[in-house]
Amino acid sequence: MNIKIPTVAVLAAEGKVPEILFWVGCAGSYDERYKNVTKAFVKILNKVGVDFAVLGPEETCTGDPARRAGNDFLFQMQAMANIQVLNGYGIKTIVTACPHCFNTLKNEYPELGGNYQVVHHSTYLQQLIDEGKVIQKGAQIAFKGRKITFHDSCYLGRANNIYEAPRKVLEALDAELVEMKRCKTKGLCCGAGGGQMFKDAEKGNKEVNIERTEEALETQADTIAVACPFCMTMMSDGVKNKEKEASVQVQDLAELIAESEGL
Amino acid sequence: MSIISQVIFTVILGIFVFFIAKRVNFIRLNIALGRPQIVVGDKRQRWKNVLLIALGQKKMFKKPVPALLHLLIYVGFVLINIEVLEIILDGVLGSHRIFASLLSDFYVPLISFFEILASGVIFSCVLFLLRRNVIQVARFQKPEMKGWASLDGNLILVIEIILMGALLSMNATDQLLQEMGNAAYPLTGSFLVSSWLIPIFDGYLPSTLVIIERTAWWFHIVGIFGFALYVTYSKHLHIFMAFPNTYFSKLTPKGVMEPMPEITSEVKMMLGIPVEGETPPPDGFKFGAHDVSDLSRKNLMDAYACTECGRCTAECPANLTGKKLSPRKIMMDTRDRMEEIGKCRSNAKIHDEKFLLGGFISKEEINACTSCNACVEACPVLINPLDIILQLRRYQAMEASGSPASWNAMFQNVETNAAPWKFSAQDRFNWSEELKNDK
Numbered sequence: 001m002n003i004k005i006p007t008v009a010v011l012a013a014e015g016k017v018p019e020i021l022f023w024v025g026c027a028g029s030y031d032e033r034y035k036n037v038t039k040a041f042v043k044i045l046n047k048v049g050v051d052f053a054v055l056g057p058e059e060t061c062t063g064d065p066a067r068r069a070g071n072d073f074l075f076q077m078q079a080m081a082n083i084q085v086l087n088g089y090g091i092k093t094i095v096t097a098c099p100h101c102f103n104t105l106k107n108e109y110p111e112l113g114g115n116y117q118v119v120h121h122s123t124y125l126q127q128l129i130d131e132g133k134v135i136q137k138g139a140q141i142a143f144k145g146r147k148i149t150f151h152d153s154c155y156l157g158r159a160n161n162i163y164e165a166p167r168k169v170l171e172a173l174d175a176e177l178v179e180m181k182r183c184k185t186k187g188l189c190c191g192a193g194g195g196q197m198f199k200d201a202e203k204g205n206k207e208v209n210i211e212r213t214e215e216a217l218e219t220q221a222d223t224i225a226v227a228c229p230f231c232m233t234m235m236s237d238g239v240k241n242k243e244k245e246a247s248v249q250v251q252d253l254a255e256l257i258a259e260s261e262g263l
Numbered sequence: 264m265s266i267i268s269q270v271i272f273t274v275i276l277g278i279f280v281f282f283i284a285k286r287v288n289f290i291r292l293n294i295a296l297g298r299p300q301i302v303v304g305d306k307r308q309r310w311k312n313v314l315l316i317a318l319g320q321k322k323m324f325k326k327p328v329p330a331l332l333h334l335l336i337y338v339g340f341v342l343i344n345i346e347v348l349e350i351i352l353d354g355v356l357g358s359h360r361i362f363a364s365l366l367s368d369f370y371v372p373l374i375s376f377f378e379i380l381a382s383g384v385i386f387s388c389v390l391f392l393l394r395r396n397v398i399q400v401a402r403f404q405k406p407e408m409k410g411w412a413s414l415d416g417n418l419i420l421v422i423e424i425i426l427m428g429a430l431l432s433m434n435a436t437d438q439l440l441q442e443m444g445n446a447a448y449p450l451t452g453s454f455l456v457s458s459w460l461i462p463i464f465d466g467y468l469p470s471t472l473v474i475i476e477r478t479a480w481w482f483h484i485v486g487i488f489g490f491a492l493y494v495t496y497s498k499h500l501h502i503f504m505a506f507p508n509t510y511f512s513k514l515t516p517k518g519v520m521e522p523m524p525e526i527t528s529e530v531k532m533m534l535g536i537p538v539e540g541e542t543p544p545p546d547g548f549k550f551g552a553h554d555v556s557d558l559s560r561k562n563l564m565d566a567y568a569c570t571e572c573g574r575c576t577a578e579c580p581a582n583l584t585g586k587k588l589s590p591r592k593i594m595m596d597t598r599d600r601m602e603e604i605g606k607c608r609s610n611a612k613i614h615d616e617k618f619l620l621g622g623f624i625s626k627e628e629i630n631a632c633t634s635c636n637a638c639v640e641a642c643p644v645l646i647n648p649l650d651i652i653l654q655l656r657r658y659q660a661m662e663a664s665g666s667p668a669s670w671n672a673m674f675q676n677v678e679t680n681a682a683p684w685k686f687s688a689q690d691r692f693n694w695s696e697e698l699k700n701d702k
Contacts, residue, residue: 005695026682029691039698056692060681068634069670070551070653070660072523074677076530084536103518111522154635159518185640189580194634198683199669202631205585212580 001263003046007056008089017089018053020045023096023105026061027229033236034229037097040258041121047263048133052095058085062104069195076112079104083114097121097254099155099228100193106160120156122166122227122253129172134257142260143175149221150177151212151235152187153228166227169253173260178219188212192230213238217248224250265357272354272484279488286495290567292608293601297560304514312645317509322643326574329394332387336423339384340502346377346430350484360437363451375455378434381427382456388420388427395420402573405582407592412498412571419499426486433479435460436472443469448476504568505644511561512645517636520653521559526550551657554618555600558651565646566598575638575648581631588631590638590648596623597651620655629655630667 011018022045028038045052063078086094094116096102106118128134148170156162163184170177182188191201191208201207213235216224224239226232235250251259302309315321320337323330349362363370394400395416403416434457440448464472494500513519525544532538552558575590576582582589600619607615620629632652639647660666666674673683681688 003699005698007692024694026684029694030682030684030686035694035697038694039701042698054692054695056695057689059691060688061677061683063677065683066674066677067520068653068656069666069673070656070658071666071670071674072550072657073526073530073661074674076523076527077534078677078681080530080534080536084534103516107516107519108522111524112527154633154637155518158636158640160516186578186637188583189633189635189637191580191584191633194632195670195673196633198673199630199667201584202581202586202588202627204581204631208580208584208633211584 001043001046003042005042005056006053007058008053008091009056009058011053012089017091019051019093020053021086021091021094022052022054023094023098023101024054024059025096025098025101025229027233028097029059031229031233034232034252037229037232037252037254040252040263041097041254043258043263044125044128044134044254044261047261048128055085062101064100064104065195065198067104067108068193069198079109079112079114083109083112086114086116091116093117093119095119095121095124097227097229097252099153099159100230103155103159120160120162120165120227122156122162122169125253125257126165126168129169135172135260143173143256146173146175146223147219147221148173148175148177148223148225148256149180149216149219150183150225150227151180151190151216151231152183153226153231154187154189154193156227157187158185166225166253169257170225173256175223178221180215180219182215188215190228190231190234192234197230197233207238209234209238210241213242217242217244222248223256224248225253225256226250227253269355269357275485275488276351276355279492282492283495286492289605289609290495290500293605294560294563294567296556296601296604297558297563300511300559300561302511308514309510312509312512313506316643316645317505320643322645325641329391332390335380335383335387337502339380339427342380343377343384343430346374347484347487350480354484359447359449360451363449371452371454374434374451378431378454378456381430385424385427388424392417392420402577405573405576405589405591407589407595408571408573412595415497415499416571418493419497422486422490422493426483426490429479429483429486431457431460432464433476433483436464436476436479439464440469440472440476443472445469445473447473498569498571501568501570501644504564508561508564508568509645511564512647513561517639521650523550523657549658550661551659552651552654553620553658553662555597555604557658558597558619558654562597562647562651562654563601565648565651566594566601568644569594569598569646570644571595572643574641574643575646578637578641580633580635580637586627586631587625588628590652593624593628593648593651594646599623620658624655626659626665628652629659 008018008021024038027034060082061078062082063075066078067075094105096105099120102118102120105116150166150170152163167177188211189208190212216235224235226235232250232252239245239248239250320330320334323333349360352361353359366373395403434454437448438453438458439461441450464475525548528538528542549557555563571591573591579588579590597619600623629652634649636649639649676683676685680686
């Protein structure tokens with residue numbers, strides 16, 4: 001497949017505005033492991049043939065980590081600058097794979113003059129499945145007999161009440177979906193939210209991601225599905241810590257869909 | 264005799280009303296220390312929250328066993344107040360069981376129903392005492408529950424058992440006196456639960472029975488007055504505060520942080536964005552919260568609505584993994600600090616050089632939070648400890664420049680590289696080339 005990754009700037013030069021802006025996020029741009037999720041999602045967008053674009057070098061941090069760590073000044077600087085770019089291009093709809101970006105763009109940008117329809121990629125993938133654009137019948141053979149558990153991201157679940165979309169996506173794969181003891185509204189955090197990703201944990205007797213990984217491993221699932229870059233890092237580290245990386249993989253929803261599509 | 268006891272009762276009632284009013288005013292002023300907030304959003308949704316979550320206890324039922332036991336006490340508490348009304352009227356008017364003649368045939372079923380509720384209250388309170396002290400449910404054993412907090416919890420349960428015991432004893436001796444034909448105790452008929460207690464009191468002289476009955480009566484009503492006053496000093500205040508608290512709780516998604524419009528014009532100027540009608544931050548504006556007076560009134564109301572059940576702390580990932588943070592302690596500290604400032608107010612002391620952050624809540628606690636909203640989700644009365652934590656972090660970062668070094672480094676990265684990590688902004692789009700070359 002000839003992958004196209006148009007940038008908004010190039011489209012604007014041709015006088016076009018993409019139907020959808022794919023907001024890649026910092027982890028999606030820089031994190032070695034998580035870049036694979038960005039690539040998988042772009043492959044899906046290419047396959048479906050949707051009119052999308054990315055900001056590319058013009059994208060910057062939404063400001064979420066600064067805001068959660070208490071630096072609202074820096075958050076507003078980031079947000080204002082991003083809103084200027086987004087409004088300048090006339091962006092209407094944003095899809096992102098990062099729940100932290102999702103929450104900030106959707107809930108905290110309107111206050112500062114950024115009003116967009118913001119969709120998390122779990123919801124978007126569910127729509128594509130519902131419309132029959134990905135996962136046709138019989139395509140999911142690769143997942144027969146596999147056991148998947150979904151780890152709820154706090155910024156998707158409790159923060160924004162999105163519990164069903166990621167599960168619907170996984171159900172479409174025809175694998176066995178097993179729930180952890182603490183799931184949905186009671187889901188346990190991976191330990192990285194609220195700025196924790198960017199500092200050492202405070203003194204305690206255990207790392208949060210180890211606690212969560214143990215719970216995931218208890219389900220005997222061979223795949224821990226995640227829908228957040230921070231959860232991806234924390235759960236992968238947890239699985240490595242438990243020396244289970246040979247038998248248990250941590251994968252994002254987009255990667256699983258891309259895999260079932262043979263992309 | 265009757266006149267004297269009427270006067271004594273009325274005086275006690277008056278003293279009770281005076282002290283309750285004083286205490287209510289004290290709490291009102293404490294909550295008013297906070298920033299006023301404009302309540303926006305759907306009134307209908309707010310009332311729905313009051314009905315379902317405060318009155319209907321919907322969120323309690325995530326844990327069905329304690330929820331049922333709690334419901335027994337709650338229904339008992341609310342309905343038995345009708346009998347308390349009778350007792351107050353009797354006390355003031357010098358009558359005896361004034362509702363008996365008014366309600367005639369309904370009186371016995373009504374009192375019997377109250378007695379069933381009273382038994383339910385005793386049953387639940389005993390089980391709750393067992394849960395706290397014998398089974399030792401983990402969330403009641405945390406460090407912040409040592410001392411007064413634990414005593415407070417147990418006292419409430421014991422007082423409720425004693426009060427309900429007095430009610431039943433009063434009714435049992437009343438029936439015995441009725442059977443003996445004592446003129447002061449008109450026949451009502453037999454009450455469902457207390458009639459089983461009659462054998463305990465059988466065989467006493469009528470004069471002794473009158474003393475027991477009167478003592479139980481006085482003990483019950485004065486006990487209720489005392490208890491009501493005690494409640495205002497106790498975590499038990501949630502029985503009232505849960506209602507305004509659910510009404511005022513936020514309706515936006517949990518992920519939204521409180522906006523900070525005061526600094527927006529400054530940000531715009533720094534970015535060279537034209538500002539219409541420049542609005543500098545108001546006088547005395549502080550970035551975030553250092554003390555309770557910097558928090559919102561809803562935050563302070565939250566602290567008075569907290570009954571220290573610890574469902575928040577039991578779900579907190581930081582607390583579960585041995586960190587110092589406990590969302591319940593955040594609420595308890597906020598309340599303790601308000602009470603302290605309140606006492607300074609009555610002593611005409613302006614300030615005591617203490618603050619919520621530093622004096623009560625440590626940086627280690629607020630910096631352990633993952634902002635996962637598990638505490639907010641867990642609270643049966645819509646208290647939001649996270650909102651307080653995040654305001655304290657704002658103070659730490661923007662006023663005190665006291666954020667952890669790695670957060671300062673992250674801020675630096677966002678400022679210079681437009682990403683929280685130390686990557687060059689020029690490399691942001693490298694993934695696209697990698698993907699194209701994958702083929």
